[in-house]
Amino acid sequence: MSTTTTPAGPPALSPTRTVKAWWQAAPFTLVFVVFFLIPLALTVMVSFWNFNEYELIPGFTLRNYAAIFEGCSTLTEHGDFCVSLSTYLSTLKFCLLVWGITLLVGFAVAYFLAFHVRSPGMQTLLFVLCTVPFWTSNVIRMISWVPLLGRNGLVNQGLMGLGLVDEPVEWLLFSDFSVVLAFVHLYTMFMIVPIFNSMMRIDRSLLEAASDSGASGWQTLWNVIVPLSRTGILIGSIFVITIVMGDFVTIGVMGGQQIASVGKIIQVQTSYLQFPLAAANAVILLAAVLMIIWGLTRLVDIRKEL
Amino acid sequence: MSHTDHDAPAPSAPTGLSRRSLLQGTAGMAGILATGLAPAVHAQEKIVLRYLGTAVNQDKAIAEKFKADTGIDIQYVAVTTDDVTKRAVTAPNSFDLIDTEYFSLKKIVPTGNLKGIDTKKIKNADKITPLFTTGTVAGKAVGDQGTAPKKVIFLEGEKSKVFAKSPTQFMSLIPTVYNADTLGIRPDLIKRPIESWAELLNPEFKGKTAILNIPSIGIMDAAMVVEAKGIHKYKDKGNMSKAEIDLTIKTLIEAKKAGQFRALWKDFNESVNLMASGEVVIQSMWSPAVTAVRTKGIACNFQPLKEGYRAWAAGFGLPATLSGRKLDGAYEFINWFLDGWAGAYLNRQGYYSAVLDTAKAKMEAYEWAYWMEGKPASQDIKSPNGDVLAKAGAVRDGGSYEARMGGIACWNAVMDENEYMVRKWNEFVAA
Numbered sequence A: 001m002s003t004t005t006t007p008a009g010p011p012a013l014s015p016t017r018t019v020k021a022w023w024q025a026a027p028f029t030l031v032f033v034v035f036f037l038i039p040l041a042l043t044v045m046v047s048f049w050n051f052n053e054y055e056l057i058p059g060f061t062l063r064n065y066a067a068i069f070e071g072c073s074t075l076t077e078h079g080d081f082c083v084s085l086s087t088y089l090s091t092l093k094f095c096l097l098v099w100g101i102t103l104l105v106g107f108a109v110a111y112f113l114a115f116h117v118r119s120p121g122m123q124t125l126l127f128v129l130c131t132v133p134f135w136t137s138n139v140i141r142m143i144s145w146v147p148l149l150g151r152n153g154l155v156n157q158g159l160m161g162l163g164l165v166d167e168p169v170e171w172l173l174f175s176d177f178s179v180v181l182a183f184v185h186l187y188t189m190f191m192i193v194p195i196f197n198s199m200m201r202i203d204r205s206l207l208e209a210a211s212d213s214g215a216s217g218w219q220t221l222w223n224v225i226v227p228l229s230r231t232g233i234l235i236g237s238i239f240v241i242t243i244v245m246g247d248f249v250t251i252g253v254m255g256g257q258q259i260a261s262v263g264k265i266i267q268v269q270t271s272y273l274q275f276p277l278a279a280a281n282a283v284i285l286l287a288a289v290l291m292i293i294w295g296l297t298r299l300v301d302i303r304k305e306l
Numbered sequence B: 001m002s003h004t005d006h007d008a009p010a011p012s013a014p015t016g017l018s019r020r021s022l023l024q025g026t027a028g029m030a031g032i033l034a035t036g037l038a039p040a041v042h043a044q045e046k047i048v049l050r051y052l053g054t055a056v057n058q059d060k061a062i063a064e065k066f067k068a069d070t071g072i073d074i075q076y077v078a079v080t081t082d083d084v085t086k087r088a089v090t091a092p093n094s095f096d097l098i099d100t101e102y103f104s105l106k107k108i109v110p111t112g113n114l115k116g117i118d119t120k121k122i123k124n125a126d127k128i129t130p131l132f133t134t135g136t137v138a139g140k141a142v143g144d145q146g147t148a149p150k151k152v153i154f155l156e157g158e159k160s161k162v163f164a165k166s167p168t169q170f171m172s173l174i175p176t177v178y179n180a181d182t183l184g185i186r187p188d189l190i191k192r193p194i195e196s197w198a199e200l201l202n203p204e205f206k207g208k209t210a211i212l213n214i215p216s217i218g219i220m221d222a223a224m225v226v227e228a229k230g231i232h233k234y235k236d237k238g239n240m241s242k243a244e245i246d247l248t249i250k251t252l253i254e255a256k257k258a259g260q261f262r263a264l265w266k267d268f269n270e271s272v273n274l275m276a277s278g279e280v281v282i283q284s285m286w287s288p289a290v291t292a293v294r295t296k297g298i299a300c301n302f303q304p305l306k307e308g309y310r311a312w313a314a315g316f317g318l319p320a321t322l323s324g325r326k327l328d329g330a331y332e333f334i335n336w337f338l339d340g341w342a343g344a345y346l347n348r349q350g351y352y353s354a355v356l357d358t359a360k361a362k363m364e365a366y367e368w369a370y371w372m373e374g375k376p377a378s379q380d381i382k383s384p385n386g387d388v389l390a391k392a393g394a395v396r397d398g399g400s401y402e403a404r405m406g407g408i409a410c411w412n413a414v415m416d417e418n419e420y421m422v423r424k425w426n427e428f429v430a431a
Helices: A015-046 A063-069 A083-116 A120-130 A138-143 A145-149 A154-161 A176-200 A204-212 A217-228 A230-246 A249-254 A262-271 A275-299 B003-007 B017-037 B060-070 B081-090 B102-111 B197-201 B215-228 B242-257 B268-276 B287-295 B324-337 B341-347 B356-361 B365-371 B401-405 B418-430
Strands: B048-053 B073-078 B097-101 B174-181 B183-185 B209-212 B261-265 B282-284 B301-303 B309-319 B388-390 B408-411
Touching (some): A063 A275, A083 A120, A083 A176, A120 A176, A138 A145, A138 A249, A145 A154, A145 A176, A176 A217, A176 A230, A176 A249, A204 A217, A217 A230, A230 A262, A230 A275, A249 A262, A262 B081, A262 B418, B048 B081, B048 B324, B060 B073, B060 B324, B060 B341, B081 B097, B081 B102, B097 B102, B174 B324, B183 B197, B197 B209, B197 B215, B197 B282, B209 B215, B209 B268, B215 B309, B215 B408, B268 B282, B268 B287, B287 B301, B287 B388, B309 B324, B324 B341, B341 B356
Parallel strands (some): B048 B073, B048 B097, B209 B261, B209 B282, B309 B408
Antiparallel strands (some): B097 B309, B174 B309, B183 B282
């Protein structure tokens, strides 16, 4: 929307141009309204409805929200936080761990691809290699962790064969470790792509200038490359955080269904026809994710950078 | 078809070519639709019945045999147990025949989405095993805690939203398959007899047990354990009070915190993997999962326990809106299903069929002796697709039909406090 392209250079856009611009935006707006805004509005509405075993009862009640936060003012008899709080904390913990690890790994891989691999052909080839994990179905991939990490799995057999441990290591599977491992394995790609994209747009002469001015490799990395890749870092972070916050399949399978996640709670509630409760949970989850993203965009002005 | 009536007088002359051709187009379309639905053409159309249920019961061979016998097509719509209920409540016109569990009726029947099945049109209705109608096996009453079929099988009329207290002409579901579930064990890894549900929480198996993560069924298994450990005696395991739910979940949480469970499972295949890989040596299990572990050549028992079994039963229901030839077709399918061939097929898979006499007629004597009478196999026992399930001389886990079904302690259920229970179950998962 820059005014420089208009030959006459008037300060405001002509009305016909504005109308055209609206038309251009219309198809996506329509899709957005029909498939996102309306369902979202319905979700918010249903979250205030009442329900019984077999039907939704339109109305306005705060009972669903109250049920979610019931008992959250005190600790349970086992010394835990209430379900909602501990579930959100556990989900946030995974989010933070996965975000940190995928960021480090993703940045390193993207850096290697962007600055060390010179030929575009090789870059493409290595990129395709990174997508190999996505060639099989998600469920198959997760089930195949069992023979690898299980009690009688390959890793444990190797460790015992080397005499490093006497008993099989139990925490390799159905644990926080295995959940984080599966997430990192799945979602590092979402970090690599946007960071790589940002890095490719860095003017190479800036790096030469830094080097000419006597900056060390680390200094160039920290003061030139990281600031210039932050759009990519931000976009990658948004991908990873939103996916992990809403996930229930990976946490379910890799955590042996013993680790709670917000997504899982919503899924259980919908399968028991408790739609208003599920809707209330979804609204709270959405609010939490939006707050995280809002916080992130405070750090980087994404519109300016793009 | 009122469309044609409305469109016919419409072409008021001077509106221009485009509008005119458009109108003609609509009239033409309506015409095609009208002829397409005309009775003369309709009568020659094949009937296709959309059969909603879980994949476990939807066998290709059954649909093929039915088609060969009657010419009616069965189109399977396979979803999970919970989704069958969800579809029945939210989209009752998306199927012509539903295969669902009796316990879900408490959610479906009050919506009025099912019609009572007229037993006068069901040839073998009076031969349906008394387990369903009176809750007895061989004249003896079995456990009726939970949603026992006898409590929900009769409706007050064809269009009824309430269950009848005593037998009537109309049934909510015509039973198809049923079984009694217990714990599955790996005898090669446990190396001692297992006789009680209490063993699931025995610290001896710390980190090597699993329970299923379907709240309404998992809580029943947990209740069997709580009772076996002598912690509490329930009035009705299938309909607990809030205090009882709290107690049961508390027991589960304590065990979980002590590291008793290796995993929880939700999917049939997960339970097979857990058992076959040796991650778990004792867990809640379903009969076909035990068979699946065994066909991998791994020892696995569906262990009969002294406290009894948790039973389940499924049956055919008809959507309230079904009518005409599809309704006749659905009745024909149900009659065919009870006629023996399908029953024999199910019995050979380790389930039980609703009408035993007709199934017996379609089974070999040695098969009947192994599956139903609890006698040692006089020759190798094969599954319907030819896999050897048991070698000659083997005896079925749990013995005869009477011993097994007579040992029912409770039935899968939906509790009055279902919402509270699901919330507490989530607490267990989060702990």
